[in-house]
Amino acid sequence: MTQYLIRRLLIAIPSLLGISVILFTVLALAPGDPFEELATNPAIPPEVRMQLRASLGLDDPIHMRYFAWLTSMLRGEWGFSFVSRIDVDQLIMQRLPTTLLVIGTSQIVALAVALPVGVLAGTRPYSTFDKVANTLAFVGFSLPTFFTGLLFILFFSVYLGWLPFVYRTNIAGSGLPWVWEHIKQMIMPVMVLGLFQGAALVRFVRSAVLDVIRLDYVTTARSKGLAERRVVMKHVVRNALIPVVTLIALQMPIVFGGAIVTEQIFRVPGIGSLLISAILSNDTPVIMAVTFVFSCLVIFFNLMADVLYGWLDPRISYR
């Protein structure tokens, strides 16, 4: 097992290097620079722009820039944002709590909806409940988040006036009213994301349960006279959830990566909105850092999923 872990971790190094080379080259080949707004401003002489480019090293050849980035990254220096001239790790740390809170809650909501609905639908296939749940799930994951987001805003904020649609990080006060304000502004983004992911998960849980419930050992358990509830919980769900756990583990990086569209609509200051604004302003160090951290997380959680799988399913062994 330890050997397996070490081997996997060693394999991760070249893949991370490869990812970083590809990311860096694509970003370097992409046209544009962070000084778009300076270009149309007649008060700023072009020499100033050229000098800024040079001072940020944008005019050096790609391979030199890459090695400069890599060596400082290995030393733990993430570089600084061209646009805000702040260290990238600071920027990311500022965004992380909000991202974890909002996206994490939406994942919990997704699970809380998907597990019971999926299991119930799977144990009663083609019943009315299953049909309704299926239809709603299809609708849920067919509607993109930017559409449901706008729909929610129009209905709950503009028409009913119940919920705010601008996410605020500076809510004053303390105690219960403060918590309630936070919950109020989180409801819409969390629901939009949670229901979208939950809908896809419902289909997955249902099919996993369906696969298991037809197996012979379930029939055996039933013929032993076990209560239906016990059969489902102990024999069906436990085994059906093995692939689901893997899926959830693989989705974990998303929790850290944020949700670009939803964060933009509700002005949630998370990693997703940091990434999109960095991309729009060609802020290479920020894009590199966020995407690189993201790829590290993907690789890490892939490993986690594999390890978990072996732990849940003793038939799998590692060599």
Next chain:
Amino acid sequence: MTEDDLRQLIGRVKRGSLSRRGFIRRMAAVGLTAPMATQILAVAGAAPAMAQSVPAYRPTRAGGGGALKILYWQASTLLNPHFAVGTTNQDSSRVFYEPLAGWAADGTLHPILAAEIPSVDNGGLSADGRSVTWKLKRGVKWHDGQDFSADDVIFNYEYARNPAVASTSSGSYRDVNVTKVDDHTVKVEFAQPNPFWADAFVASVGMLIPKHLFKDFAGSNARDAPTNLRPVGTGPYKFTSFAPGDLLRGERNENYHLPNRPFFDTMEIKGGGDAVSAARAVLQTADYDYAWNLQVEDEILKRLEAAGRGKVNVIEGGAIEFIQLNATDPTREVDGERAHISTEHPAFRDPAVRRAIALLLDRKSIEEFIYGRGGPATGNFLNNPPRFRSPNMPMEFNVDRANQVLDQAGWVRGRDGVRAKDGVRLRFVYQTSVNAPRQRTQQILQQAARRAGIELELKSVTASVFFSSDVANPDTFGKFFADMQMYTTTMPQADPQRFMNQYVSWEVSQKANSWQGRNIVRWRSADYDAAFRAAEGELDVVKRAALFIRMNDLIVGSNHVIPVVMRPTVSGSLNTLRPAISGWDLTMWLLSDWYREG
């Protein structure tokens, strides 16, 4: 009316034998609008008290106004004005830092940290135009209690011009010499007589940072200054907290140097999101007090305004959306350079073709159906301040006339309906950035052109590519490797000198200057160059205005540049809010005077 007559009249106003109203009436009689007449009086030194140029401030005590909540759909990312790459960052910095003077809505200067606006009369401006002496306001304190003095001003000059700092404001400080006269007086000297003296220490490039907090970070370590993110300025609000890309908060500065100001106890600027929902949050749900730069279709704004809670503010400045017709040939390479300055555009070298395209541009419809209040049609490149606006450039949309002009010039329709002459076909690539109103404008011109036998191939480039200074990319607006292109150019000062250098021959954008030259259309005219050189050294304001009007007429008259619409700044505010906004300066340029009524 000749220049002499005008001077006599101005003299009479100054002596008091002619009332200002009488002057304006006489000007109206010869076709000059009232704002233009007022401008002439103002620049000729017969201006009334400065108070007229900014809106009246009514609150009788400072504070008590509660919270001011401002929404920007672009978030600010840093708070050092010398590093700001765009207006969002300059606006956020301006909350805390102040310049010596700012540009008011009517294009005149308004003192902020200066005791008065320098003029020849008060001895601030030297008669030879080689220096300007600024007297600083006394008793101004930084937020940490230190005194503001001439040393701070000198420090900003040294800081901004230091190449190691890599400041974006360096262009305004490189070519001047600033010296300290005494603790509250500084002198800015120019190498040549300079009628455009109000640049250094003025408006967006002029925000002053405190010497005592930045002096250890005035070199290549400028990025490490902790004050970059925790500003200590002289402004109406003190810094509370800042999350880059998200939220900026400030609280009232009890020791502000103006009486009864500021009105609000706290202020915040929330960034991010999109323009439409920002408009919604102010105009429809009234969650926020003010929304910046609402580049939203006018139809939508009108619908949101119908809720009756807020209104849209349209403030005129100098920004203009315009079309360029390339003077050089983008298809031919000379010395490995496309659109080389030695080439001539095969079709656009014929004035008839250029005139036809100008005739085919339906500016009225573009205003009416695309831009609305956010884009009044115009026939001039230089529109504001009104004293520089030419009365000589009519706008005309006439397809028949365009056909006639082309027929006369010998451009004959081929079998496919496209005109040609001597093997040159009227088929052009027309590029712009990706932006819905621009694509619709392209289509309007394309349809009209088709009726006149001109085929336009529309091309749109992502904005971050189109406006980049990337030398390797062929699609940037600076390279202009197309026949026609369209974009907006801004005019950050109320003086047109920087704005009108876009057509001088020594600014031609080419390989030798890495396509960073400002003359992107690559049009050259000895007359224009001469007029610009004359304006650069002309200290007489009336003659100088006439020179700029002549430049406008030369470039627009050549039809190499076709103005489309002006782009005033459009913002949204609650009905009760009284924001003081100017089209010539930052949104926050007079935040001290914002208040709420009712």
